[in-house]
Amino acid sequence: MRSVIALPFLWLIVFFLLPFALVLAIALGTNAPDSAPPVTLGLSLANFQLLFSDDLYLAAWLSSLRIAAVSTLGCLLLGYPMAYAIARAAPERRPLLLMLVVLPFWTSFLIRIYAWMGLLSQNGILNQFLRWTGLVDQPGTILGTEWAVHIGIVYAYLPFMVLPLYATLEKLDGGLLEAAADLGAKPIAAFFTITLPLSLPGVVAGCLLVFIPAVGEFVIPDLLGGTSTLMIGKVLWDEFFTNGDWPLASAVAICLLVLLVGPIALFQRQQAKSLERAQ
Amino acid sequence: MIGRTRFAFTVLCFGYAFLYLPIALVIVYSFNASRLVTVWAGFSLHWWEALFHNEAMLAAAWLSLRVALASATLAALLGLAAGYVLARIPRFFGRALFGSLVIAPMVMPEVVMGISMLLLFVGAERFLGGPGRGFLSIVISHTTFSLAFVAIVVQARLADFDRSLEEAAMDLGAGPWTTFRTITLPLIAPALVSGWLLAFTLSLDDLIMTQFVAGADTQTLPMKVYSSVRLGVDPQINVLATIIVGVAATALVISGRLARRR
Numbered sequence: 291m292r293s294v295i296a297l298p299f300l301w302l303i304v305f306f307l308l309p310f311a312l313v314l315a316i317a318l319g320t321n322a323p324d325s326a327p328p329v330t331l332g333l334s335l336a337n338f339q340l341l342f343s344d345d346l347y348l349a350a351w352l353s354s355l356r357i358a359a360v361s362t363l364g365c366l367l368l369g370y371p372m373a374y375a376i377a378r379a380a381p382e383r384r385p386l387l388l389m390l391v392v393l394p395f396w397t398s399f400l401i402r403i404y405a406w407m408g409l410l411s412q413n414g415i416l417n418q419f420l421r422w423t424g425l426v427d428q429p430g431t432i433l434g435t436e437w438a439v440h441i442g443i444v445y446a447y448l449p450f451m452v453l454p455l456y457a458t459l460e461k462l463d464g465g466l467l468e469a470a471a472d473l474g475a476k477p478i479a480a481f482f483t484i485t486l487p488l489s490l491p492g493v494v495a496g497c498l499l500v501f502i503p504a505v506g507e508f509v510i511p512d513l514l515g516g517t518s519t520l521m522i523g524k525v526l527w528d529e530f531f532t533n534g535d536w537p538l539a540s541a542v543a544i545c546l547l548v549l550l551v552g553p554i555a556l557f558q559r560q561q562a563k564s565l566e567r568a569q
Numbered sequence: 570m571i572g573r574t575r576f577a578f579t580v581l582c583f584g585y586a587f588l589y590l591p592i593a594l595v596i597v598y599s600f601n602a603s604r605l606v607t608v609w610a611g612f613s614l615h616w617w618e619a620l621f622h623n624e625a626m627l628a629a630a631w632l633s634l635r636v637a638l639a640s641a642t643l644a645a646l647l648g649l650a651a652g653y654v655l656a657r658i659p660r661f662f663g664r665a666l667f668g669s670l671v672i673a674p675m676v677m678p679e680v681v682m683g684i685s686m687l688l689l690f691v692g693a694e695r696f697l698g699g700p701g702r703g704f705l706s707i708v709i710s711h712t713t714f715s716l717a718f719v720a721i722v723v724q725a726r727l728a729d730f731d732r733s734l735e736e737a738a739m740d741l742g743a744g745p746w747t748t749f750r751t752i753t754l755p756l757i758a759p760a761l762v763s764g765w766l767l768a769f770t771l772s773l774d775d776l777i778m779t780q781f782v783a784g785a786d787t788q789t790l791p792m793k794v795y796s797s798v799r800l801g802v803d804p805q806i807n808v809l810a811t812i813i814v815g816v817a818a819t820a821l822v823i824s825g826r827l828a829r830r831r
Binding site: 291294295297298299301302303305306307308309310312313316327368371372374375376378379385387389390391392393394396397398399400401402404405406407408409411413415445448498499502503505506507508509512513523526527530531536539540543546547550553554557558561562 | 576577578580581584585587588589591592594595598605608647648650651653654658661663667668669670671672673674676677678679680681682684685686688689691692695709710712713716720745770773774776777780781791794795798799801802806809810813814817818820821825
């Protein structure tokens with residue numbers, strides 16, 4: 291029994307917890323481009339000072355948060371009606387409808403983002419379509435703007451929003467809505483006083499599942515965004531791979547973690563609560 | 570009532586169109602004769618042929634498959650243990666830490682996990698002389714990240730089912746191991762299989778962590794796809810996408826059938 295606990299515990303301590311201690315240690319070091327690995331260990335806060343004094347980094351934090359928040363909202367606005375419609379569909383149809391939401395997730399993330407590159411480019415299908423309908427005559431570019439990043443995030447993370455929402459909406463007691471209707475509540479009023487409050491745990495879980503990874507997203511802003519799209523995941527990547535500045539990249543990672551500690555703790559608490567309820 | 574049904578229908582049509590139109594277009598253009606992914610120039614299998622002669626791409630795919638097999642299997646074993654502990658052992662030293670450690674990789678930004686893993690392997694190379702960067706380091710990082718998903722699925726399944734079956738076996742004199750093997754394991758087998766499949770898919774698809782921990786001469790499929798996609802659209806990637814979507818759809822249909830039979 292001991293080894294059943296010890297094996298995964300040790301694995302996670304060595305391969306998950308210990309690496310974070312290393313990130314912190316390296317973040318306090320300084321860049322040494324000529325040695326391998328390119329780090330001189332030390333106890334300097336210079337990297338963090340740079341992050342807080344340079345406007346570029348501050349702008350990257352803020353725009354990461356903004357892009358993630360707006361995309362999460364977009365996901366919710368599209369995902370909620372979908373989850374609701376699936377939960378209200380005939381019971382024998384629900385598994386198929388749900389599977390259709392999840393299927394894209396089982397294909398490649400990278401390729402789903404790639405799909406939008408062709409769609410959104412200047413001569414892309416979306417622009418051709420818009421010109422054909424006559425809505426616009428000058429093709430604008432969406433690829434390379436923040437709009438493209440929003441579309442990419444909503445597209446990639448929609449299943450993470452729909453699944454927890456569906457899980458709470460499916461359990462909703464239809465009798466409550468009938469009672470509300472019998473007592474004279476209009477469907478809209480019933481939705482805002484009964485359905486929405488009862489599905490709140492699903493809303494919170496779905497939003498966190500989209501928001502947290504979206505803040506640190508790299509692939510989507512890199513492939514769909516332009517040079518002006520600043521996101522912190524991209525900053526970290528560039529510091530590491532382009533500039534080879536390991537300590538600064540580590541400091542960015544620490545700051546990203548600090549930024550996300552709140553949402554992650556909230557998610558963990560909710561996860562633990564829902565498991566308790568299940569048991 | 571009719572109004573509401575129509576609303577649901579419209580929502581679902583729009584939602585599924587949003588999800589599937591981009592994928593459908595990628596598939597259609599894999600049969601395009603032109604190099605441009607925006608202009609249709611007639612049906613051709615040219616890019617299919619090109620992909621199957623693309624040695625670098627095939628080698629990367631083979632490496633990715635081996636990594637995914639190894640890491641999914643490791644993650645299934647460790648995730649089974651972790652999920653069992655979370656569902657069945659309510660008290661031990663460090664239980665709260667254990668719970669957080671299992672869930673945290675699910676929501677950790679991948680760039681952060683990537684850089685931390687890389688530093689671990691660089692440190693290990695420096696002070697322990699191994700294991701270097703390549704196949705093994707990729708498998709270890711994929712396992713760490715996907716064992717959380719297996720653990721959650723296993724735990725949910727264990728929390729669902731009737732514990733009296735396990736208790737009955739114990740009362741009849743079966744030891745913990747026999748009880749686990751004859752009662753618990755068969756009951757959670759479906760969860761374990763779907764956990765394994767999830768871990769396999771996550772590994773096959775991972776770019777960011779892999780890019781950090783792969784050595785200079787190791788290239789997995791997503792790394793190869795990424796480096797080619799960065800330069801713009803490439804019809805060979807459309808072909809690859811078509812194959813991946815085909816495999817995923819087939820696997821889901823089969824698993825759906827199996828689940829219904831059960």
